[in-house]
Amino acid sequence: MTSPGESHSPAKPTDQSGRQEPGTNALTSADSGGVMGDRVFSGVALLSGVAILVTLAFVAIFLSFNSVGAVYREEEGLILQQFLEYAYPLVIGTLIASLIALVLATPVAVGVALYISHFSPPRLSKSIGYLIDLLAAIPSVVYGAWGMSFLGPALVPVYGWLHQNLGFIPLFAGNPSQTGRTIFTAGVVLAVMILPIITSVCREIFIQTPKLHEEAALALGATRWEMITMAVFPFARAGIISGVMLGLGRALGETMAVALVLSPGLLTASLISSGNSTIPAEIALGFPEAPPGSVRQAQLIAIGLVLFIITLIVNMTARWIVNRHKEFSGAN
Amino acid sequence: MSKSITAKDLNVYYGDFLAVEGVNIEIAARSVTAFIGPSGCGKTTFLRSLNRMHEVLPGARVEGQLLLDDDNIYGPGVDPVTVRSMVGMVFQRPNPFPTMSIRENVLAGYKLNGARMSKSQADDIVEGALHGANLWNEVKDRLDKPGSGLSGGQQQRLCIARTVAVKPEVILMDEPCSALDPISTLAIEDLISELQQEYTIVIVTHNMQQAARVSQKTAFFNIAGTGKPGKMIEYAETSTIFNNPSNQQTERYVSGKFG
Structure with a gap:
């Protein structure tokens, strides 16, 4: 994310000036157009790299600056404790929903991608590919509506059964929701939403396996x-791993679908009763009611910052996992 | 171990296209047989039909009989997977599995059989196969390093070790030296003459000196023109093919007049 832009620039000038000796060397003047193009390209590349960093910096600064109110108040001083108590159920809720989505979506996505790349007849594989990509084109609010009014009610009997037979596991304890608008339903909806991205990344990479x-x-x-x-x-x-992480990124940040599906509540270990909430849903539901400049708004922005950091950690972990086995990657 | 190969009126198709027509050949056990001929004449296609590898391409099929000793490998109910575990193959470009260590590469085929083995058994197999491929002394201190870190010639010998480890009856080699330098080529050729004590070896090569050096018998393939099927023109003792061929096409090819 950081290096490509910068690493090119220092090499360039020395390379140029080294050859600028006066004299009659026939090799000096050739192909000035090519040199120009090279310079322009490296400039553009540098600019794009910098642009990303600047944007990121602005977002980070905005979030940090505006969330100060949530952790510091003049009368009370630092109130980190209070903020953490507010934030941690949301963090855990977000992670639970994303985890459910990943656990459900990854095997299916890998299976579908494998079928497309190695098992299906060529003509069929194309149409399946299009269909999967189509899933990505559905707006998240539609997914939310589907989850709320169809999937949720459809899962109610399942939750009842789980509670009856596996109720001794804390995950399935508690009162099963009568509307089906639980964190598990939200996870299933998220799974469907992240399926296309994981599938298409996996498919691309499977196809590239050397014959x-x-x-x-x-x-x-x-x-x-x-x-x-x-x-x-x-x-x-x-x-x-990259595909899964992209999917996880989407699941972590998904707002609309979760906000519609979930009837938010306090943190609970039970996946099948109403309760829990996620950071994006909390922000989306809370923001319209938080007056500008208020403590509530600062609090919402602060949990936004927390989400930002979580996503950053997720991505860095993914990169670390990918790099750990570099020696055996076949790139050498 | 080691079996003979007999092809009877073998036609190889890609879809509707007849790539190789009417091959009749008998390859003796424990011998080296070379296939030579110009590019596109079907020698690699025929080689790949000997272990049913050509079927990997959609639409590829075979007519006729191909006997491994007395068993038709294209008989009804024959699983290509079984055939391939008996007829190993070494490819044109060295292809060790990049994510596996040298040791894992050697054991890769062995593990497919699902046989549970102790560590010492596995060590024996690895050492035996690498000795068999003349690679042991070069890699014994770095068995846990990735196979892709070896030189091209070493990688190719690793691939041979991997093939030898599963104790096949026949080893097919598809231009095994075409991506290697002369020294590595020499190492592989030495290896081939050693392997011949135990295995039936069939090698496709573009290098006629190589065919002359390593093989006892040579088959010359040729093609009448583009879009026409390739045919086996002549099959005889290697010395006969190179010194006293009975067919004029063979004579012209081995004397360098075309191809």
């Missing part, structure tokens, strides 16, 4: 599935 390695596995007597575990998955590992 060479697939054939190596097959020639050793691997079945199709063994070939996939020997050649495709190891090759695609980093790509799958």
Whole structure:
């Protein structure tokens, strides 16, 4: 995220000035247009890199500046404790909903991507690909409406069954919701929403598996599935993680669908009773009622900052996981 | 171990396109047989039909019989997976699994059989296979390093070790030296003549000197023109093919008049 823009710029000038010796060297004047193009391109690249950093910095500054009111008040001094008590149920709620979404969506996405890339007849694979991409084109408010008025009620009997048979597990304890508008329903809706992004990233990377390695596995007597575990998955590992992280990013930040589906409440371990809330939903529901400049608004912005930091940590962790096995990635 | 190969009127198709027509050949066990011929003449296609690898491409199929000793590998109910575990293959470009260490690469095929093995058994297999591929001394201190960190020639020998580790009956080699320098090529050729004690080896090569050096028998393939099927023109002792071929096309090819 940081380096590409900067790392090019220092190399450039020295490279140029080194060759600027006066004299009759026939090699000096050639291809000035190409040199110009090179400079322009490196300038544009630098600018784009800087633009991202600046935007990011502005967002971070805005969030930090406006959230001061939530953790510091002149009469009471630092009130970090109070803010944390407010924020942590939301953080946990957000993580639970995203986790449910990931656990449900990842296997399906990987399966669909594998089917498209390695199992289906070519013509069918294209149309399935389009259909999956279509899922990404549905506005999140539509997903929210679907979750609220269809999926939720449809899951009510499931919740009842879970409570009856697995009620001893804290996840399924508590009163099952009669409307189905629970954190689990929200997680399912999120799963459907992040399915396309994970699928298309996985599909792209699966297709790129070198034929060479697939054939190596097959020639050793691997079945199709063994070939996939020997050649495709190891090759695609980093790509799958990136796809999942992109999906997680979307799930963490998804606002509208969760706000519509979930009937928010206090933090509870139960997935099937109403309760819990997520950061984006809390902000979306609370913001219209928070007067500008008020403590409430500062509080909402502050949890926005918390979400920002969580997402940052998630992305950095993903990158770390991807890099950890660089030696074995096949890039060398 | 090691079995003979007999092809009877073998036609190889890609969809409707007949790529190789009417091959009849008998390859003896424990020998090296070279396939030579100009590009596109179907020798690689035929080689890949010997372990049903050509079926990986959609629409590819075979007519005729291909016997491994007495069993038709294209017989009804024959699983290509079984065939491939008996007929190993080494490819044109070295292709060790990049995410696996040298040790894991050698064991990759072995593990497919699902056989549980102790660490010492696995160590024996790794050492045996790497010795068999003349690679042991070069890699014994870095078995846990990635296979992709080796040189091209070492990688190719690693691939041979991986193939040898599953104890196949036959080893097919598809231009195994075409991406290697002369020294590595020499190492592979030495290896081939050692492997021949135990395995039936079929090698496709563009290098006629190589065919002359490593093989006992040579088959010459040719193609009448683009869009026409490739055919096996002549199959005989290597010395006969190179010194006294009976077919004029063979004579012109081995003397460098075309191809």
